[in-house]
Amino acid sequence: MDSKKRNLILNFVIGITATVLGVPLLYAMGVPTFDVVLTTLFGEGSIWALVFSVMLILLIILGANKVMKSST
Incomplete structure (x- = not known):
């Protein structure tokens, strides 16, 4: 290897x-856990919490993908 x-x-x-x-x-x-932070920031059942979470997940995935491509 x-x-x-x-x-x-x-x-x-x-x-x-x-x-x-x-x-x-x-x-x-x-x-506090992530769901507590999201509820505190955006309120209960807010669509913005979902948008924020998806954007954060996409940033992490794209960043990890960029690191993987640069290291191989």
């Missing part, structure tokens, strides 16, 4: 591990 693929897999594993360990820690410290 070449080093670029190994680095991508290592980064993926580190990201999953950080998420698995980080989310419970943040919850224990009292940081």
Whole structure:
């Protein structure tokens, strides 16, 4: 396996591990969840919360895609 693929897999594993360990820690410290933040910002049942979430997801996917293309 070449080093670029190994680095991508290592980064993926580190990201999953950080998420698995980080989310419970943040919850224990009292940081609100994403749905609580969206409800606070936009109100209950707002279409803008959905638009904001979709835009955020698209930004993350496009950013990850750009990093993957530049590293291979």
